[in-house]
Amino acid sequence: MNVRAQLVMVFNLDKCIGCHACSISCKNIWTDRKGAEYMWWNNVETKPGVGYPKKWENQDKFKGGWVRENGKLKLRALGKGPTLLNMFFQPDMPKLDDYYEPFDFDYSNLYKAPPGSDQPVAEAFSQVSGERMEEITNGPNWDDDLSGSQVYAVNDVNLKDSSLVSDYGRMFMHYLPRICNHCLNPACVASCPSRALYKRGEDGVVLVDQDVCKGWRFCTSACPYKKVYFNWQSGKAEKCIFCFPRTESGQCNACAHSCVGRIRHVGVLLYDADRVEEALLKPDDQLVAAHRDVILDPRDPQVRESARKNGVTDQWLEAAEKSPVYALVKEFAVALPLHPEFRTMPMAYYIPSLSPVISSGGDLHELADHGTFPLLEKMRAPISFLASLLSGGNEEIVAAILRKQIALRLFKRAGNLGQPIEESILKNAGLDEAGANKLYRLFTIAPYRERFIIPTQQREEQDPQQRKGTSGFGILKKTRGPK
Amino acid sequence: MLNSFIFVVMPYAALALLIFVTPYRFYSNRLTWSAYSTQFLERNVLFWGINPWHYGILPVLAAHFLGVIAPGPMKALLGNQNNLIIFESIGLALGLFAVFGCLALLLRRVNTPLLKQVTYASDWVLLYLLAAQSLTGVYVATFMRWGSQWYLHSVVPYFWSLATFNPQIEYMADFPLVFKLHAACAFLIVALLPFTKLVHMLYVPARFLMDPPILYRWRSK
Numbered sequence: 001m002n003v004r005a006q007l008v009m010v011f012n013l014d015k016c017i018g019c020h021a022c023s024i025s026c027k028n029i030w031t032d033r034k035g036a037e038y039m040w041w042n043n044v045e046t047k048p049g050v051g052y053p054k055k056w057e058n059q060d061k062f063k064g065g066w067v068r069e070n071g072k073l074k075l076r077a078l079g080k081g082p083t084l085l086n087m088f089f090q091p092d093m094p095k096l097d098d099y100y101e102p103f104d105f106d107y108s109n110l111y112k113a114p115p116g117s118d119q120p121v122a123e124a125f126s127q128v129s130g131e132r133m134e135e136i137t138n139g140p141n142w143d144d145d146l147s148g149s150q151v152y153a154v155n156d157v158n159l160k161d162s163s164l165v166s167d168y169g170r171m172f173m174h175y176l177p178r179i180c181n182h183c184l185n186p187a188c189v190a191s192c193p194s195r196a197l198y199k200r201g202e203d204g205v206v207l208v209d210q211d212v213c214k215g216w217r218f219c220t221s222a223c224p225y226k227k228v229y230f231n232w233q234s235g236k237a238e239k240c241i242f243c244f245p246r247t248e249s250g251q252c253n254a255c256a257h258s259c260v261g262r263i264r265h266v267g268v269l270l271y272d273a274d275r276v277e278e279a280l281l282k283p284d285d286q287l288v289a290a291h292r293d294v295i296l297d298p299r300d301p302q303v304r305e306s307a308r309k310n311g312v313t314d315q316w317l318e319a320a321e322k323s324p325v326y327a328l329v330k331e332f333a334v335a336l337p338l339h340p341e342f343r344t345m346p347m348a349y350y351i352p353s354l355s356p357v358i359s360s361g362g363d364l365h366e367l368a369d370h371g372t373f374p375l376l377e378k379m380r381a382p383i384s385f386l387a388s389l390l391s392g393g394n395e396e397i398v399a400a401i402l403r404k405q406i407a408l409r410l411f412k413r414a415g416n417l418g419q420p421i422e423e424s425i426l427k428n429a430g431l432d433e434a435g436a437n438k439l440y441r442l443f444t445i446a447p448y449r450e451r452f453i454i455p456t457q458q459r460e461e462q463d464p465q466q467r468k469g470t471s472g473f474g475i476l477k478k479t480r481g482p483k
Numbered sequence: 484m485l486n487s488f489i490f491v492v493m494p495y496a497a498l499a500l501l502i503f504v505t506p507y508r509f510y511s512n513r514l515t516w517s518a519y520s521t522q523f524l525e526r527n528v529l530f531w532g533i534n535p536w537h538y539g540i541l542p543v544l545a546a547h548f549l550g551v552i553a554p555g556p557m558k559a560l561l562g563n564q565n566n567l568i569i570f571e572s573i574g575l576a577l578g579l580f581a582v583f584g585c586l587a588l589l590l591r592r593v594n595t596p597l598l599k600q601v602t603y604a605s606d607w608v609l610l611y612l613l614a615a616q617s618l619t620g621v622y623v624a625t626f627m628r629w630g631s632q633w634y635l636h637s638v639v640p641y642f643w644s645l646a647t648f649n650p651q652i653e654y655m656a657d658f659p660l661v662f663k664l665h666a667a668c669a670f671l672i673v674a675l676l677p678f679t680k681l682v683h684m685l686y687v688p689a690r691f692l693m694d695p696p697i698l699y700r701w702r703s704k
Contacts, residue, residue, distance in 0.1 A: 075696075080691060080692055083691075084688055084691075088533045088534055088536075088537040088538075089522065089526075089529060089530050089533050089534050090520075090522060093522055093523065093526075095522075095523060095524075095526055096523055096524055096597075128524065128597055128600060129596055129597050129599060129600060130600065131596060185697065186697065189696070189697050189698055190696035190697060192691070192698075193688050193691045194686070194691070195690045195691055195694060195698055197698065198698040198699060198700045199697060199698065199699050199700070200699075200700055200701075201699045201700060201701035201702070201703075202701065202702060202703075210513075210514060211513040211514065211516075212513070213517070214516060214517050214518055214683055214686065215517040215518045215519060215520050215683075216518065216520075217520055217522065217523075230520070230523045232521070232523050232524055232601060233600075233601065234514070234517070235517035235518065235519040235520060235680075236514075236517055311701075311703050462702065463702075477512045477514050478512060478514070478515070479514050479515060480515055480519070480603070
């Protein structure tokens, strides 16, 4: 057993309202720079939709993630030799158009324009070339709220029946906020010929060493989630840093902090690093079970002993015990990894969305028959869609979670209305009353200190002199281009 | 006078810059140590420029070095006329390949508006220098036949004389101007290497080839 600690974020999709507050706070702190305008380390997509960059889930196009071959894991894209032969022109790299050409508006024209018969307008210009843009044809949320669904949402790879998005009676959508998953088996790290990407041992955060990166660009396509970006100005790769300057001092990430829906939870998971590869060799539909298996119980004395040997401190073990993430991912098993079949073992987990609570029949009488909430099979969002997104196609795992959510709502509704509670409802969903109350608290009223349990790294005691002035993205030295 | 400048001053100056500036740049600021790829902004023409350029110039460059490092075996190999013809033909083909790539890259910089923002004076200087270098190289290969043979008997001894700090420019003095231009360009490129994005050449993928795929960094270890 080789126990390591990982900081993990859980997203409750049932509560995400798609307001993009997370994206904006992230952008303001980290990517409001030349060359990084097009990057959204945190972005929110509408599902069904093609996302950002467009069609990122389609690995035939970008060749991201890992595949199994002869009982071993192998990068889908290129082996080491072919990587070196393709350094000059990276065949799978996403291009600017796959994201969008970043733009801003020339507001100075509003007061600088000469007198004329027309009202002056703030014209759009490209933040790359600086040239005026006649027409903006793409953006980071171009298919937000199913806009242009006949062009975008119908191409969602998770959608078995694409006619769903053209039928108003059966249409559905939910939001999918995404950050870097800080995977246990990161394909970006494995693909880097400079070895600039690495996983921090202490908290599992995956980072790009800006000094070592030489801009070979293999990480940008190797990441199946397309969460490593190429800065066209500095010529180096950049990615979500899990706000490590904040988490090191116990504050939660900027995206999570600004979340108005309070959908995010951050906490510690302990995992067995020796069993990661073995787990990832399982077939697609067993991958969620394998994920859960690799995650260890922080109360188990054997696990604690082994964790201490790896330098996990008592403070971190205590945080792991209280971790809301452990409760959601393992204890209640309601949170699922995004596309586990990419085999990077992502460490961001999603509670599948129950909404919209309208049956696919669209008939309110039918709803009432089943006690306000529809039957699982009658939900608008097809279980096959959620399973394709979150469980490697295993519909039973998704169904079990939705059953828990429905049972929880029926239980709390009965409680609020002073009605008798049928015990079988909770029991059939695999919950008990204490568990249901804990889950209810986590889903709804848990305050900051319960949603985010982040132990500090006590860096101030370790190497304060060396760290002075280096927190953040650390571009203090001269880089190419304008200041 | 010109000969002394090209064949004594330039090589030593270039070498001095390479030896002293490169580590200085490496240790003082590696944030500018990048290949500065522009594939993200333009990829269609790049494919036809960057691949021919690198796959053309790298073997030709390697052959130049091989002659200096192992003149004996090379002389033995090229003493056979068949080998010489094959070697020369491949060399010329690769040279033309490189010229084609270099010109494509040059025109691409001219014709792509999106690239203006990431094109600096050093990019132009390098592209023109490399184009001049590969063009003069192809000229020498075409009009001064059997260069791979006489290179071993003139340029290689000259390089060795440089290494022993006893530069013998007599080896080079009687070559035509185009050839001297080729040499001067080469020294200029070496001199510019530590100041420009050419530092991306100084890369050995040893760790990539040997390390396990996932890299960890521990503060405590």
